[in-house]
Amino acid sequence: MADLRSNFIGIKSPNPFWLASAPPTDKEVNVRRAFQAGWGGVVWKTLGSEGPPVVNVNGPRYGVVYGADRRVLGINNIELITDRPLEVNLREIKSVKRDYPDRALIISLMVPCDEDSWKAILKQVEDTGADGVELNFGCPHGMAERGMGSAVGQVPEYIEMVTRWVKQHSRMPCIVKLTPNITDVRKPAEAAMRGGADAVSLINTVNSITSVDLDLFSPQPTIDGKGSHGGYCGPAVKPIALNMVAEIARNPATYGLPISGIGGITTWRDAAEFMALGSGTVQVCTAAMTYGFKIVQEMISGLREYLDDKDIAMTDLIGRAVPNVTDWQYLNLNYTTKAVIDQDACIKCGRCYAACEDTSHQAIAMGPGRVFSVKEEECVACNLCLDVCPVENCITMRELAVGEIDARTGRPVRPYANWTTHPNNPMAQAAE
Numbered sequence: 001m002a003d004l005r006s007n008f009i010g011i012k013s014p015n016p017f018w019l020a021s022a023p024p025t026d027k028e029v030n031v032r033r034a035f036q037a038g039w040g041g042v043v044w045k046t047l048g049s050e051g052p053p054v055v056n057v058n059g060p061r062y063g064v065v066y067g068a069d070r071r072v073l074g075i076n077n078i079e080l081i082t083d084r085p086l087e088v089n090l091r092e093i094k095s096v097k098r099d100y101p102d103r104a105l106i107i108s109l110m111v112p113c114d115e116d117s118w119k120a121i122l123k124q125v126e127d128t129g130a131d132g133v134e135l136n137f138g139c140p141h142g143m144a145e146r147g148m149g150s151a152v153g154q155v156p157e158y159i160e161m162v163t164r165w166v167k168q169h170s171r172m173p174c175i176v177k178l179t180p181n182i183t184d185v186r187k188p189a190e191a192a193m194r195g196g197a198d199a200v201s202l203i204n205t206v207n208s209i210t211s212v213d214l215d216l217f218s219p220q221p222t223i224d225g226k227g228s229h230g231g232y233c234g235p236a237v238k239p240i241a242l243n244m245v246a247e248i249a250r251n252p253a254t255y256g257l258p259i260s261g262i263g264g265i266t267t268w269r270d271a272a273e274f275m276a277l278g279s280g281t282v283q284v285c286t287a288a289m290t291y292g293f294k295i296v297q298e299m300i301s302g303l304r305e306y307l308d309d310k311d312i313a314m315t316d317l318i319g320r321a322v323p324n325v326t327d328w329q330y331l332n333l334n335y336t337t338k339a340v341i342d343q344d345a346c347i348k349c350g351r352c353y354a355a356c357e358d359t360s361h362q363a364i365a366m367g368p369g370r371v372f373s374v375k376e377e378e379c380v381a382c383n384l385c386l387d388v389c390p391v392e393n394c395i396t397m398r399e400l401a402v403g404e405i406d407a408r409t410g411r412p413v414r415p416y417a418n419w420t421t422h423p424n425n426p427m428a429q430a431a432e
């Protein structure tokens with residue numbers, strides 16, 4: 001059976017599945033139950049320094065986007081960092097770590113941007129025996145307005161400065177958690193590395209308004225007639241997170257910087273995708289909030305089975321897809337496919353026809369009896385028919401071999417050529 005034990009920047013855990021810093025990790029009772037359910041690690045909900053208390057709203061904290069079956073696709077939250085007293089959290093962390101020495105226990109931190117505040121809290125966290133710290137430079141609401149969270153994460157110089165303080169004043173491994181609310185995520189990751197971070201984690205939540213109440217004319221969640229932007233997470237943000245993880249994993253400037261992947265992970269498959277793009281561990285929040293702690297058991301058995309079927313070690317999965325992430329100009333422009341409709345599977349709904357006829361390349365014909373067929377001479381292989389078809393595998397794409405005649409161009413399919421070498425590229429011609 002595949003070995004899922006993980007050693008991430010020296011932090012050991014029995015599996016790579018960690019709970020992200022959020023309500024599921026806000027207190028001892030939750031974290032103990034999470035560990036009992038099988039989570040390999042936990043990032044404790046963000047602690048702040050002593051000072052003005054953190055005050056949350058007393059109305060709804062969440063706005064939700066549902067799929068057609070009322071499945072939760074995304075959650076927007078306007079919650080702040082922990083509002084529980086620091087000393088209570090520290091006492092609980094110590095007690096949990098004592099009883100679960102084999103699990104990863106990372107403490108998320110967010111304190112004002114001055115060296116003394118960081119120095120003070122690091123000492124207190126170190127005394128708990130926790131395995132490491134995660135610097136929360138990502139929360140986009142509430143704390144950002146006070147110069148913390150994403151207000152730091154959006155300025156690479158601040159990231160570098162604070163990370164350096166943390167490494168100077170603590171022996172603990174340091175993970176820098178990045179905000180996605182930025183143009184180029186490589187820059188904050190580079191700054192974290194310059195500051196001495198042992199790893200980065202991403203993504204924190206995406207700035208968002210999930211919906212507007214059309215009677216109150218206020219964003220939801222609505223607090224006494226008004227709303228504010230919040231942080232979006234859950235399956236809807238997974239594609240954004242995967243891209244950002246890949247951008248960092250393949251950036252030569254941060255090559256080898258360990259990554260803890262976060263964002264919409266709900267199944268073992270999601271986790272495996274993050275790992276293939278370079279994540280050494282993964283963190284989960286929304287899936288646990290939606291389905292409970294035991295969801296980790298499916299993740300563990302699914303990942304194990306996948307690795308066994310593939311006959312690869314988990315360490316071989318990590319980063320395995322990174323060399324295949326490239327820039328558009330390096331894609332093979334001579335790779336040619338054509339849509340094929342399985343007439344036995346077709347339910348004659350006509351979605352492929354409507355989509356192709358109205359919005360794409362008029363490459364699907366509708367014959368008598370609503371028989372749909374592909375006009376290969378028009379098909380550009382855009383995939384839209386397959387994407388909108390409600391029957392899985394009813395439409396597939398057939399790859400043309402090199403030398404086979406493409407009915408659309410009337411020419412044989414040529415061997416590999418990307419845009420940098422393509423004959424239609426004037427720059428390529430000039431270079432010849």
Ligand SMILES: Cc1cc2nc3c(=O)[nH]c(=O)nc-3n(C[C@H](O)[C@H](O)[C@H](O)COP(=O)(O)O)c2cc1C
Pocket residue numbers: 020021022023045046075077079080081082108136138139177203204205232233234235237262263264265283284285286287
């Ligand atoms: C209600 C809520 C509170 C959160 N609080 C924190 C927090 O205190 N610190 C932090 O770093 N991230 C916080 N997050 C962000 C999560 O840790 C995680 O980065 C994000 O939810 C994406 O993961 P997911 O798609 O699995 O939910 C919070 C998320 C939610 C939904």
